[in-house]
Amino acid sequence: MANDRKELLIFQVGNRQLGLDLSLVRSIHGANALSEEEMLFEEVVRESHLQQAEGKIPLYDLSAILGETPLSHTAKKVMLLKVQDHSLALKVDHVNRVVSAGNDQIEPLSPIFRERSRCCFPHVLKQEDHLILLLNPEGIEQTAFSPVTEEEPGVQTRAFDPEELEDLLTRMAQEDMMSEMIVRVSARVIEEAVARKMGEVEKIFRKRMEEGRTHGRKQ
Amino acid sequence: MEENNKTGQGENGNPEAGADIGNRIPRFVSRTDRKVVVFPAMSPAEISDGQIYFLFSIRQVEEIINEVSVQSVPFSPSYIEGVTLWRNHVVPVISLEELLGMETMPDKSGFRLLSTRLITVRILPPFSPVENPPLPVSAENPQHLSYAEKRKKEGRIMLRVAPTIRMVSLPIPCTPVSSVGWIPKRDLVRGVYEWEEGYLVVVHMFSIFS
Numbered sequence: 001m002a003n004d005r006k007e008l009l010i011f012q013v014g015n016r017q018l019g020l021d022l023s024l025v026r027s028i029h030g031a032n033a034l035s036e037e038e039m040l041f042e043e044v045v046r047e048s049h050l051q052q053a054e055g056k057i058p059l060y061d062l063s064a065i066l067g068e069t070p071l072s073h074t075a076k077k078v079m080l081l082k083v084q085d086h087s088l089a090l091k092v093d094h095v096n097r098v099v100s101a102g103n104d105q106i107e108p109l110s111p112i113f114r115e116r117s118r119c120c121f122p123h124v125l126k127q128e129d130h131l132i133l134l135l136n137p138e139g140i141e142q143t144a145f146s147p148v149t150e151e152e153p154g155v156q157t158r159a160f161d162p163e164e165l166e167d168l169l170t171r172m173a174q175e176d177m178m179s180e181m182i183v184r185v186s187a188r189v190i191e192e193a194v195a196r197k198m199g200e201v202e203k204i205f206r207k208r209m210e211e212g213r214t215h216g217r218k219q
Numbered sequence: 220m221e222e223n224n225k226t227g228q229g230e231n232g233n234p235e236a237g238a239d240i241g242n243r244i245p246r247f248v249s250r251t252d253r254k255v256v257v258f259p260a261m262s263p264a265e266i267s268d269g270q271i272y273f274l275f276s277i278r279q280v281e282e283i284i285n286e287v288s289v290q291s292v293p294f295s296p297s298y299i300e301g302v303t304l305w306r307n308h309v310v311p312v313i314s315l316e317e318l319l320g321m322e323t324m325p326d327k328s329g330f331r332l333l334s335t336r337l338i339t340v341r342i343l344p345p346f347s348p349v350e351n352p353p354l355p356v357s358a359e360n361p362q363h364l365s366y367a368e369k370r371k372k373e374g375r376i377m378l379r380v381a382p383t384i385r386m387v388s389l390p391i392p393c394t395p396v397s398s399v400g401w402i403p404k405r406d407l408v409r410g411v412y413e414w415e416e417g418y419l420v421v422v423h424m425f426s427i428f429s
Binding site: 066067107109110111112113114116117120121124126129130131132133143 | 288290292293294295296299302303304307308309310311313374376427428
């Protein structure tokens with residue numbers, strides 16, 4: 001059986017090397033070389049919505065989507081891709097090289113990974129002593145606009161029962177992980193509690209003052 | 220498999236190994252000449268009032284490694300560290316404690332500072348031919364997969380574990396524990412047993428992998 005080979009474009013996003021089927025790549029441009037008029041796209045990050053307009057191609061900043069710190073010393077590149085029936089552009093830090101890989105060098109990502117990971121990186125390239133995730137551009141498109149779900153690490157949308165919430169908050173406090181959000185949320189409650197206590201202190205103080213005056217008059 | 224309580228699950232999650240253990244009374248695992256791999260969980264002993272250990276059949280464990288290079292995968296849950304290249308296989312690296320929702324050691328604790336090890340665990344679909352010799356394909360069993368077909372479905376996971384890994388011979392005197400609040404993801408566990416050193420946890424690896 002012939003060992004079909006695939007041409008893969010290897011590129012850099014932050015400190016991460018990724019790969020892409022070369023047949024999807026229409027052109028590569030220096031990001032700085034494109035004038036504002038030529039930037040016929042709305043720059044899209046994960047949370048924003050794409051402004052669809054005729055002639056515009058969506059540009060996805062992979063560093064922002066993947067949470068990678070972009071490299072500061074490199075001139076950014078924009079890769080124009082053709083996927084299915086439309087085009088999209090990916091902004092990356094650096095385009096490295098083209099490699100030829102056989103089927104035996106490419107493995108599907110393990111089913112233990114969630115759908116989002118497997119949608120964006122369905123395959124992995126085995127290269128000597130390291131691995132390169134192979135990007136699915138359409139997966140990135142879906143990821144850029146899909147809402148954060150309860151599967152996302154660190155996001156919990158289910159309801160806690162009181163004991164569970166108390167355990168969680170106690171652990172977070174002990175681990176010094178109390179987030180600013182929690183402090184803000186609880187600040188009003190704390191302020192009200194302090195105000196109530198201060199109100200009680202004030203009552204006691206006034207009562208003592210009154211007792212003091214009464215005692216003074218008697219004397 | 221015996222009627223008794225068991226602490227050694229089959230190589231690939233043989234359902235006899237841990238199912239319904241909580242309802243059984245006898246105390247000893249009666250398999251002889253079997254060995255299991257035991258290592259402590261990287262969780263504070265206080266959460267369970269005793270040290271927690273994970274238990275795997277010796278035939279599940281393919282290799283114990285000092286360190287590997289792990290490639291993180293975006294959008295993956297916190298219990299998955301990433302993937303690594305092992306014997307030309309792409310293997311996910313995970314933390315069992317985090318997967319099960321257990322409390323883990325703080326990063327600054329002395330325990331965490333000890334170098335960890337990695338264990339490669341082979342996962343076969345249920346009813347491994349190693350535990351259950353394959354039935355001949357027949358009219359009564361037309362959909363049974365051959366051993367070769369089952370091997371194609373096998374997977375691997377690499378676990379980051381504490382360095383004190385040991386091999387223990389069965390039988391292990393123990394008592395099944397039915398209620399363990401310190402394992403939130405109880406559905407991923409085949410059984411929990413109390414033994415002289417603490418608790419033994421048998422994880423349902425195929426459920427994790429699939």
